[in-house]
Amino acid sequence: MTVDERPPLVEMRNISVAFGGVHAVRDVSIDLRAGEVIGLVGGNGAGKSTLMRVLSGAHTADTGEILIDGEPRTINNPRDAKAYNIETIYQTLALADNVDAPANVFLGREIVTRWGTLDDGAMEAATRKVMARLNPNFTNFSMPVKSLSGGQRQAVAIARAVHFNARILIMDEPTAALGPAETAQVRDLIRQLKTEGIGIFLISHDIHDVFDLSDRIGVMYHGRVVGIVNKAEVTPDEVLGMIILGKPRDEVTDKDLAKLH
Amino acid sequence: MTDITSGTPDQPEGRRPFSLRGLIAATEIDVRLFGMLLALVAILLGFGLVTGGKFLQPTTFITLSVQTAVVAIMATGMVLIIVSRNIDLSVGSIVGVVAMAYALLMTDWLPHGLGLGANNPLVWIIALVIGLGLGAAIGGLEGFIIAYIGVPSFIVTLGGLLALRGVVWIMSSGAAVAGLDPTFDLLGGSAQGSVGGDTTWALAIVGCVAAVGLLVYNRRQRRRFGFPVRPRWADVLLGVVSCVAVLGIAAIANANYWPKGLANKYAQQHGIVVPPGGLQISTGLPWPIIVVIGVTLLMTFVATRRRFGRYVYAYGGNPDAAELAGINTRWTIMKTFMLMGLLCGLAAAVAVARQDSATLDVGQSDELYVIAAAVVGGTSFSGGVGTIPGAVLGAIVMQSLAYGLAFVGVNTPTQNIVAGAVLIVAVGLDSYNRRRGGGR
Numbered sequence: 001m002t003v004d005e006r007p008p009l010v011e012m013r014n015i016s017v018a019f020g021g022v023h024a025v026r027d028v029s030i031d032l033r034a035g036e037v038i039g040l041v042g043g044n045g046a047g048k049s050t051l052m053r054v055l056s057g058a059h060t061a062d063t064g065e066i067l068i069d070g071e072p073r074t075i076n077n078p079r080d081a082k083a084y085n086i087e088t089i090y091q092t093l094a095l096a097d098n099v100d101a102p103a104n105v106f107l108g109r110e111i112v113t114r115w116g117t118l119d120d121g122a123m124e125a126a127t128r129k130v131m132a133r134l135n136p137n138f139t140n141f142s143m144p145v146k147s148l149s150g151g152q153r154q155a156v157a158i159a160r161a162v163h164f165n166a167r168i169l170i171m172d173e174p175t176a177a178l179g180p181a182e183t184a185q186v187r188d189l190i191r192q193l194k195t196e197g198i199g200i201f202l203i204s205h206d207i208h209d210v211f212d213l214s215d216r217i218g219v220m221y222h223g224r225v226v227g228i229v230n231k232a233e234v235t236p237d238e239v240l241g242m243i244i245l246g247k248p249r250d251e252v253t254d255k256d257l258a259k260l261h
Numbered sequence: 262m263t264d265i266t267s268g269t270p271d272q273p274e275g276r277r278p279f280s281l282r283g284l285i286a287a288t289e290i291d292v293r294l295f296g297m298l299l300a301l302v303a304i305l306l307g308f309g310l311v312t313g314g315k316f317l318q319p320t321t322f323i324t325l326s327v328q329t330a331v332v333a334i335m336a337t338g339m340v341l342i343i344v345s346r347n348i349d350l351s352v353g354s355i356v357g358v359v360a361m362a363y364a365l366l367m368t369d370w371l372p373h374g375l376g377l378g379a380n381n382p383l384v385w386i387i388a389l390v391i392g393l394g395l396g397a398a399i400g401g402l403e404g405f406i407i408a409y410i411g412v413p414s415f416i417v418t419l420g421g422l423l424a425l426r427g428v429v430w431i432m433s434s435g436a437a438v439a440g441l442d443p444t445f446d447l448l449g450g451s452a453q454g455s456v457g458g459d460t461t462w463a464l465a466i467v468g469c470v471a472a473v474g475l476l477v478y479n480r481r482q483r484r485r486f487g488f489p490v491r492p493r494w495a496d497v498l499l500g501v502v503s504c505v506a507v508l509g510i511a512a513i514a515n516a517n518y519w520p521k522g523l524a525n526k527y528a529q530q531h532g533i534v535v536p537p538g539g540l541q542i543s544t545g546l547p548w549p550i551i552v553v554i555g556v557t558l559l560m561t562f563v564a565t566r567r568r569f570g571r572y573v574y575a576y577g578g579n580p581d582a583a584e585l586a587g588i589n590t591r592w593t594i595m596k597t598f599m600l601m602g603l604l605c606g607l608a609a610a611v612a613v614a615r616q617d618s619a620t621l622d623v624g625q626s627d628e629l630y631v632i633a634a635a636v637v638g639g640t641s642f643s644g645g646v647g648t649i650p651g652a653v654l655g656a657i658v659m660q661s662l663a664y665g666l667a668f669v670g671v672n673t674p675t676q677n678i679v680a681g682a683v684l685i686v687a688v689g690l691d692s693y694n695r696r697r698g699g700g701r
Contacts, residue, residue, distance in 0.1 A: 057587075058584075058585055078584070078586065079587035079589075088585070090585065094579070094582040094585045096576075096578035096582045096583060096586075097578045097579055097645070098574060098575075098577065098578035098579075098645035099574055099575055099578060103571060103575070104575075104582075107571075107575055107582070107583070107586040107588070108572075108583075108587040109586075109587070116567070117562075118565075118566055118567065121482045121483065121485065121488070122486075124486065124488060125486045125488075144578075
């Protein structure tokens with residue numbers, strides 16, 4: 001990769017989050033550049049999702065700071081995050097099941113007419129447009145999203161993030177609930193967004209997904225970042241060793257790796 | 262009389278020739294609402310049969326609707342409260358407090374305290390504004406405690422139910438207050454408290470034009486974006502049915518006449534010669550019904566066409582999703598309670614105007630009827646589901662049953678047993694349908 005002189009899109013410095021006595025995230029620093037995909041991996045409870053929830057405004061960090069384009073910024077709630085074009089696709093999808101796809105895509109950012117009433121026509125038109133790109137088979141624009149399939153629901157969640165010109169995209173297990181064809185679609189989308197200069201944090205349990213899509217891989221273990229490595233310089237086995245043993249790459253020995261198999 | 266009997270069931274009758282399923286799909290009509298309309302018609306016809314037609318008179322429909330008004334007004338607000346996964350048990354007590362405030366304002370505080378005099382028209386206007394504000398303030402305070410401090414709404418409003426009823430007693434030192442402003446009393450919907458025949462027809466025509474206009478506007482909007490539209494015949498049918506319904510209601514209201522004594526007195530005062538059959542003056546729509554129609558339209562608008570309404574439903578469907586979408590959920594919840602309080606203030610106005618006094622028990626147990634109306638009307642306690650017109654229909658269904666049973670001489674305890682059973686059966690049927698995936 002060529003060296004980028006611009007400040008990183010996002011820089012999280014020394015972030016710590018504790019729930020009661022449990023340290024979910026401890027002193028984590030990580031940065032993300034435009035057009036870069038960082039895969040975040042780690043076991044259950046390693047702190048990946050919590051770290052990302054800090055960036056998307058769902059939690060506030062106890063300590064640490066967040067810089068966007070090199071400027072220190074405060075993110076206290078999801079509205080703040082969205083104001084900085086940080087969009088999130090949550091693992092749970094975070095959809096309001098009882099309303100239709102356009103209402104979900106525009107939830108919290110509705111298009112209104114000049115009389116202040118909801119412009120459902122304009123919202124449906126925009127949703128149709130973004131869906132044509134994401135999932136051309138999607139035709140259910142007036143049914144509550146609870147009656148949609150897993151893949152279609154995922155498409156709604158992705159449409160919500162993509163429509164509003166995200167610069168920083170957080171994807172938490174975006175393919176966990178999808179079939180092979182839909183997974184391939186999401187992978188294509190990630191590559192396409194990358195070429196558009198969007199920075200992506202990709203949380204995944206699927207090491208192949210991560211290797212396929214990421215530029216760098218951040219490994220977390222018990223709330224700490226064990227290491228952030230360039231994909232080109234590691235093997236999947238080494239990353240697996242880091243995830244399971246919680247050691248930096250230099251300390252993962254061949255003996256350790258042999259034991260994993 | 263007979264033409265009214267055959268006029269009411271006209272609506273469903275006209276739909277029979279089509280396949281019901283295809284019709285519902287084409288008109289995109291709310292199945293649940295349609296079902297309730299059928300249930301209401303069945304109830305009214307049932308009582309009509311039992312009483313040999315005596316039940317099916319314009320007076321019945323008018324009296325019944327006026328009796329429903331107080332509960333129906335509040336039920337529209339309760340829908341939003343329950344949709345957003347809360348409950349308001351204090352509505353009856355808020356009505357009590359505001360009712361007493363109206364009475365004291367109009368009999369004492371404004372005319373004497375402020376020196377406005379007894380017959381100053383400002384008295385009732387100021388009283389109404391203060392009352393509505395008071396209701397909204399009480400609801401807002403409860404909403405603040407619920408949304409920002411995080412005390413469960415059941416607890417806060419249970420406290421409100423108890424405490425506010427105590428406030429009513431303290432306000433009036435335990436006495437009822439009577440003799441309100443006569444203009445204000447028109448809100449109660451007596452014969453004089455109705456708008457009269459001509460105005461009723463005028464309102465009906467406005468309603469007709471508005472309904473057709475709305476259909477045309479929606480069709481144009483969908484065309485503009487190139488979305489699929491309903492088949493033309495479905496839109497035409499909807500327009501015709503709406504107009505027939507609106508004009509039918511007006512016709513029923515106008516077939517209701519002033520009581521003989523009142524009409525004769527009026528004739529005497531205005532030097533009109535009373536014809537042999539007695540002077541027939543149409544009452545037209547009573548004010549409470551107009552208030553209910555207005556509130557229903559406005560609340561439906563708020564619930565479906567405004568951001569606030571969308572947020573209420575989204576929150577009810579998934580509170581986390583609403584929060585993560587950046588919605589100010591606390592403020593949204595607080596607003597639902599403010600709105601509820603405001604509607605309680607309006608309901609209180611109708612309640613005290615009807616009896617020209619504020620007794621200590623105005624609004625007592627109303628919370629139960631209001632919640633029942635909302636729930637029978639399809640509002641679900643699991644959140645996110647419920648419609649304003651449904652709740653109003655629910656209120657009418659419950660009141661029709663009570664009124665009909667009283668009409669055929671069933672005593673109050675038995676009426677309560679029926680009402681309770683209907684509540685459970687209605688919700689049971691609904692849950693069953695939903696599980697089968699029939700409902701939405």
